[in-house]
Amino acid sequence: AQSVTQLDSHVSVSEGTPVLLRCNYSSSYSPSLFWYVQHPNKGLQLLLKYTSAATLVKGINGFEAEFKKSETSFHLTKPSAHMSDAAEYFCVVRGYNYGQNFVFGPGTRLSVLP
């Protein structure tokens, strides 16, 4: 079975300061991990993904995430927040049996203050 925990339902940062959105996962199999972003009233867009290659993954818009197997974590970071980063962020895990679901975390709402 797989599960995803996003430790913060809401994170608020000032523009220009670092962003840290936390994600912990549980998976019976070596997982693939994803971060998606959803802007208000929009669909979901892939930010980045880990699929067993480099453990530090770079994504779009300056975001990156590090896969840490020992900590079962896949935290999302950005050095400097921009107002346009305000959105809902979802961490997603997928294991490797046929028909395995993509399991979404509950989401973290990021607010960016001027």
Next chain:
Amino acid sequence: DTAVSQTPKYLVTQMGNDKSIKCEQNLGHDTMYWYKQDSKKFLKIMFSYNNKELIINETVPNRFSPKSPDKAHLNLHINSLELGDSAVYFCASSQAVMVRTSEETQYFGPGTRLLVL
């Protein structure tokens, strides 16, 4: 030139009605999905089809019936709509479901906002 499209974008209807939401992808993907996003933004998978074959069917009332006429389309039909069906429904597609590849990324449609009155 939208990769995954859904129609309609908004759907307002009365309790008890039957409605359909259409989804089409032009990415050549083999697998398509339906997700429900509730008012708290929680996303849950409902169905997944691979090459027109149902492979995931989560605990969803049988009032919901997916139909895949070909691998580029996965429509969602809902009978006897209830107030609790109000949500945003997202369609998605991905290339691979059986093996781990770099192409397993899901691509999402813009969503259909369903409101049942």
